[in-house]
Amino acid sequence: MATNEATTSIKKLQVKRFKPDENPEKHYLNEETGIWAWMTTVDHKKIGLMYLASITFFFFIGGMLALLIRTELLTPAQSFIDADVYNQVFTLHGAIMIFFFLIPSVPAVLGNFVLPLQLGAKDVAFPRLNLASYYIYVIGALFTIFAIFTGGVDTGWTFYTPYSATTTGNVMAMTFGVFVLGFSSILTGLNFIVTIHKMRSPGLTWNKLPLNLWGLYATSLIQILATPVLAITLLLLTMERALGIGIFDPNLGGDPVLYQHFFWFYSHPAVYIMIVPGFGIISEVISTFSRKVIFGYWAIALSSLAIAFIGFLVWGHHMFTAGQSSLANMVFSFLTFLVGIPTGIKIFNWLATMYKGSIDLKTPMLYAMVFLFLFTIGGFTGIMLGALSVDVHLHDTYYVVAHFHYVMMGGMVMAFLAGLHYWWPKMFGKMYSEFWGRISCGIIFVGFNMTFLPQFVMGAQGMPRRYFNYIDQFQPFHQFSTVGAYVMGIGFFIMAGYLFHSLRKGKRSGSNPWGSRALEWQTSSPVPLHNFEHTPVIINGPYDYHKPMSEFQLGIATSHNGHDHHGGDHTDVSKTEKEQA
Amino acid sequence: MSKPSALEEKLDHLQHHFIDSDQQFEASKMGMWVFLVTEILFFGGLFVAYIAYRAWYPDLYLLASTELDTFWGAVNTAVLIGSSLTVAMAIRSAQLNQIKGLIINLYITIGLACVFMVIKYFEYAHKFEKGILPGSYYSYEGIAHEKANIFFSIYYMMTGLHGVHVLVGIGLMIWLVIKAKKKVFHSGYYTPVEITGLYWHLVDIIWIFLFPLLYLID
Numbered sequence: 001m002a003t004n005e006a007t008t009s010i011k012k013l014q015v016k017r018f019k020p021d022e023n024p025e026k027h028y029l030n031e032e033t034g035i036w037a038w039m040t041t042v043d044h045k046k047i048g049l050m051y052l053a054s055i056t057f058f059f060f061i062g063g064m065l066a067l068l069i070r071t072e073l074l075t076p077a078q079s080f081i082d083a084d085v086y087n088q089v090f091t092l093h094g095a096i097m098i099f100f101f102l103i104p105s106v107p108a109v110l111g112n113f114v115l116p117l118q119l120g121a122k123d124v125a126f127p128r129l130n131l132a133s134y135y136i137y138v139i140g141a142l143f144t145i146f147a148i149f150t151g152g153v154d155t156g157w158t159f160y161t162p163y164s165a166t167t168t169g170n171v172m173a174m175t176f177g178v179f180v181l182g183f184s185s186i187l188t189g190l191n192f193i194v195t196i197h198k199m200r201s202p203g204l205t206w207n208k209l210p211l212n213l214w215g216l217y218a219t220s221l222i223q224i225l226a227t228p229v230l231a232i233t234l235l236l237l238t239m240e241r242a243l244g245i246g247i248f249d250p251n252l253g254g255d256p257v258l259y260q261h262f263f264w265f266y267s268h269p270a271v272y273i274m275i276v277p278g279f280g281i282i283s284e285v286i287s288t289f290s291r292k293v294i295f296g297y298w299a300i301a302l303s304s305l306a307i308a309f310i311g312f313l314v315w316g317h318h319m320f321t322a323g324q325s326s327l328a329n330m331v332f333s334f335l336t337f338l339v340g341i342p343t344g345i346k347i348f349n350w351l352a353t354m355y356k357g358s359i360d361l362k363t364p365m366l367y368a369m370v371f372l373f374l375f376t377i378g379g380f381t382g383i384m385l386g387a388l389s390v391d392v393h394l395h396d397t398y399y400v401v402a403h404f405h406y407v408m409m410g411g412m413v414m415a416f417l418a419g420l421h422y423w424w425p426k427m428f429g430k431m432y433s434e435f436w437g438r439i440s441c442g443i444i445f446v447g448f449n450m451t452f453l454p455q456f457v458m459g460a461q462g463m464p465r466r467y468f469n470y471i472d473q474f475q476p477f478h479q480f481s482t483v484g485a486y487v488m489g490i491g492f493f494i495m496a497g498y499l500f501h502s503l504r505k506g507k508r509s510g511s512n513p514w515g516s517r518a519l520e521w522q523t524s525s526p527v528p529l530h531n532f533e534h535t536p537v538i539i540n541g542p543y544d545y546h547k548p549m550s551e552f553q554l555g556i557a558t559s560h561n562g563h564d565h566h567g568g569d570h571t572d573v574s575k576t577e578k579e580q581a
Numbered sequence: 582m583s584k585p586s587a588l589e590e591k592l593d594h595l596q597h598h599f600i601d602s603d604q605q606f607e608a609s610k611m612g613m614w615v616f617l618v619t620e621i622l623f624f625g626g627l628f629v630a631y632i633a634y635r636a637w638y639p640d641l642y643l644l645a646s647t648e649l650d651t652f653w654g655a656v657n658t659a660v661l662i663g664s665s666l667t668v669a670m671a672i673r674s675a676q677l678n679q680i681k682g683l684i685i686n687l688y689i690t691i692g693l694a695c696v697f698m699v700i701k702y703f704e705y706a707h708k709f710e711k712g713i714l715p716g717s718y719y720s721y722e723g724i725a726h727e728k729a730n731i732f733f734s735i736y737y738m739m740t741g742l743h744g745v746h747v748l749v750g751i752g753l754m755i756w757l758v759i760k761a762k763k764k765v766f767h768s769g770y771y772t773p774v775e776i777t778g779l780y781w782h783l784v785d786i787i788w789i790f791l792f793p794l795l796y797l798i799d
Contacts (some may be wrong), residue, residue, distance in 0.1 A: 122598035127606040190615045198597075199609040228619045232626030236738065244717030245734035247630055252717065253728050258633055262626060530597075 018534050018555045019523045020511035026349045027429070042127035045527060047134050048113035049427065050103055054137065055489045058100040063492065065093040067148070070451075070485040074224050076470050084466040087154035088169070090466060094157030100141060101180050102412055102456035103270065106277035107223070108453030110138070110419045111216045113427060115192060115526065117520035118203030118210045120536035125194040133187040136180060143177030146170075156466060158267070161248040161259045172241050177235040181274035182227045184275070189223030192216055202556070210518055210542040211287075211300050215280020215470040218304035222269045223313065230266035233259070257322055262316035274408055275375075276304050278415030279346055282368050285418050286350050287514045287543045289365035290357025303342035310339050317386055321395045329388055336386035343379055347372065350534055360516070366412040367418035370445050373581075374410025379401060381456065396466075399459025402452045410448060417495075419443075424499070425513050427527040430506030436498040443491035450484025515549075518542040549572045594770040606772050609757055613776035617783045620746075623744035624787055625737050626696075631794065634731060644724050645732040647797040648713065650704060656795040657700050658788065663692035665785040667756075668778045680761055683774065686757050690781070694751045701744055746784045753777045 028045050038046060068089050072079045074517050111129065116123055124130050151170040155163055164171050170481050182318055194216050196209070203337070205467055209217075235261070239245045246252030250261040279300075280370030287294040294300065315322060324332075350372065359365065380402040394400060455476040459465075495517055512521040519542065523532050531561065534555030599605040635642050667689045674682030712720035715737040719730035757774055760766065766774060 034637060099630075124598075126612060127598065128594075129612075186619050190612055190619070192611045193615055194608050197611060214674060224619050225616055225622060228623035229626050230625050235742075236626070236630070239716070239734075243715050243734075244733050245738065246717070247734055254732055258630070262629070373692065468652070535600075 007242040014557045015537050015554050016557055017550055017553050017576050018522075018532075019553060020522055021502075021510070021528075022524070024356060024524040024526070024528060026528070027524065028529045029428070029526050030531045032205070041130050043529070044112050044116050044127065045168070045427075046212050047130050048109050048111075051108040051112060051137070052297040054141070055101050055105055055109060058141070062093055062097040062101055063489065065089050066095070067485055067489055069093060070482040072341060072462040072468075073470075074482050076472055079204035080124035084154065086468045087466075088152040091153050092148065092162060092216070095144070095153070095174065095464035097408075098274070099155055099181055100245035101320050102143070102274040103185055104137060104410065105179075105322055105416045105418065106190075106281065107192070107216060107219055107272075107273070108133075108184075110281065110423060111192060111219075111414070112188070113279060114423060114520055115195060115213065116199070116519065117523070117531055118213055118530060118542075119195065119199050119452050119528075120204060120519055120538070121199040122197065122367055122530045122532075122544040125199055126191050127399075129187055130191055133191070137184040138440075140177045140179075140181030140184065143180060147173035147177060151347060157238060158263060159234075160263075161237070161240065161254075161256045162250055162348045164237060164252075165249045172238055175234045175237050179231055179238065179549050183313050184233045185223050186227045186231075189227070191225065192220040196220075200535045201538055203494070204519075204536075207297070208538055208541045209285035209301070210280075211297070211304075212277075212296065213282070214301040215277045218308040219273055221305075222273050222308050225271035225312070226266045226273070229262065230270070233262040233266065237260070240456060257319065257324070258320055260319050261315070262320045265312075265459045268318065269311045271407070272307055273427060276307055276413075278371070278412045278419075279417035280404070281339070281415045281422070282350060282371055284518065285364045285368040285422050286353050287367070287545075288422070288514050288518070289360045289362060290354045291360070291515070291545045292353055292357035292543075293541070293545060294343070294349070295352035295355075297541070297543070299345050300349050306342040307339060310335065314339060315387075317391070320388060320391045333386055333388045333391075337383060337385075340379065340383050347376060347379075349572075354397065361438075362421075363434060364418045364422035364514075366438055366441045367421060371411060371418060374406050374414060374445075374448065378406030378408075378410050382407060391408045394459060395540050396464055397459035397494070398463045398465055401465045402455035402459060405452050405455075410452075417444075421518075422514070425503070426520060426525050426527065428503060428506070429509055429524075430502050431509045431513065433498045436494060440491045440494040440498070443494065444488055447484050447486075447488030447491055450487060451481050453482070454478075454481045454484075461576055517544055517547070517549070517552050521550070591762050594765070594772075597734065606775075608777055609772045610779070614777045617779060620783055620787075621780045624739075624742070627735065627742065628790075628794075631735050631739070634728075634735065638728055640727045641728050641732055642798050644716045644726050644796060645729055645736075647710075648721075649736070649796045650707070651796050653663055653704055654792050657697050658792045660693050660697050660700070661785045661788050664697070665782055667693065668781045671780045672771065673775055675761075675766050676784050679768065680764065680769040683766065683771075684758055684761050687761065691751055691754050691758075694747055694754070697743065697749060698751075700747070701740065725733060735789070736795055739795070742764070743784070743787055743791060746787070749782050750784055753780065 003317075028043060032041070032273050038050065043046065066500065068081065069086070072086055072089075084395040112124070125284055128217075150173065151168060153167075153169045153171055155167060155169070155171060155173045159171065159175055164175075182570055196213055200209075225458055225513075236245065236247055240249055240254075244252055246254045248253070248254045248256055283294060283300055314336045316328055316334060317336045320329050320333070361369075385394060385400060385403055421432070421437060455463075458474050458477045460483075461474070463470055463477075511523065511525045514521070517540070519536060519538065522536070532555065534557060537554045539554065540551055544551075592677060595602055595605060597609070643755070667686045671683050671690065672688035673679070674686055708714075712722070713733055714720065716730070716734055754777060757777055760773065
């Protein structure tokens, strides 16, 4: 490994070890400061943090709305808000959590921060586009906030016609906001795909790509293929309200089920936008804290792509009771079962990775375990809902609500928290309180199950979703569920507390507190402005825990990532890439 | 397609995070291709709406499409295909370092795009006069079909969205002309010309599908 002969150049390139600077004075957080430098930055790490601040804000709003809903449901009749407000609150809770929190959560926050680091690149392929997609997100958010204050929206987050075409709420501003937001998602996906294809470090072949990047890659594919369809759907819906074009509105001769087809053609794959990147994080965390090579690398990598692919073929299972032909129902039901296969492959590979590993139950690993537990419940109940006969009974009940909360919150949010705790030291160079981390993880786990397990029972007994009132027999379940939501809220406030404390007074973490072999840990924490002071050279897989750390810190000894305006060093770099591949 | 050679040319266009011009060029080009995929899916939704309603009401399409002017549609098709040729010639000029040719070809392309929009304007105006307006403003009596408004909703959405793309293309090419006059482009760096060309071809291809689907039904 020591030297690489360059065939066209006289110069020889030296590959040597670069130990990360453990106490960097200059890093991306302090090299440029001031609000303007942040607002105009094209640095992927800062943009990631800007997204983090934004989605935290929306998560807080969405969470507060959830508590409002749960508090209202303490009693069967009106508790403290009236039915119209209730409709707006659950619509906003859904729309905010999905479009403003879940979809950007892992790709735009953790993906933005980690992806170039894991590739050994200085930035994503299109840094200005990356900043633009952040501002597009903000503009979309402003439209939504405008919609809230000018009439609100009470259609549910799915905006089904004909109601959405006739209700008095400001559906236009809301759907236009989500339309704008879609472009942010598309551009992020585009950026990631090109970056993964074109910006990998020398030696980083596809079979050494960290599984987090396979997850992000599959997610980006869904983002670019599905989101444009949502965009056109919402554009048509906006036009429906503005001009009355009548494609979806039965009053004008249109077809409302066509809207549902359009909507779910995006929104079902979007469910996988909300979970596949989580799979990537779980792979990283489980391998790191089991100190073991990931089991079934290719199985995990390709099953992400398989989920992305199958995800495009199952949208009809949202319309089993909407008057689809029975043949279509059967086909969609069958295809839905297929999603279980790649998902199961993943779960078993993670378990096999942990088997005989030396498991270290740090906070990120705890969240990964919580993920495995909750997501498996969510997945299995999803299979049940995919079965036609069962779905006819359970459709639009709390069973469905519980199912997708187990997948979205028990799956994606837990994976996001695992990733956030895992990369926190890399982001800020500080540790958080491990003790409080574990406590709050436990509280959230208990609170989550208290909230949503009773909803399975209620749903199976016939409690419909989105209802303001309910019959008395459901009251104990609803009350238990509400208490669970409060417990979960407490868990999140504890988390906010210790993370904030970590920012202010946390202990320095060192460059690699987890002893990970992955590339992003082989540079200082916090990361230098341009990520690496050298061009990293990769010869081992990211999970090769049986090999010494020194083999993971190699790089070519040219400054500025191989940039040399006066000589021809870049030719040698590409040669090295070919040799290593 | 000859690649720009990084070794011999000036490198002020090279952004800090790329290793060399090749990498930057390939990344930009791939980014544009991925973007075109999203565009196809964006229009794809409208094509699906078109197909669904055509399958449900085939007679509606036969009746309503007679209101569209095939002659001017054909002229517009020729105009756009011509502009695709000139934009390809613009790229060729840039590759050969012929900046004057690049600017002239861009001007011709912009001119053809404007011709397209003017013809489109007259087509729209003619329909508006008759009362063939989009959506609930539709008031034309000449088509004996109760869903005639939906055909024209689809027509206006598809051609309107396409028209917006033509306008964006015109804007991009004006920007290219300004850049070219400042001598930004040369045979080692013409990425924006190349990827705008790709975009323009897509706009062209979408029209090539729209024309027979809307105008040439019977």
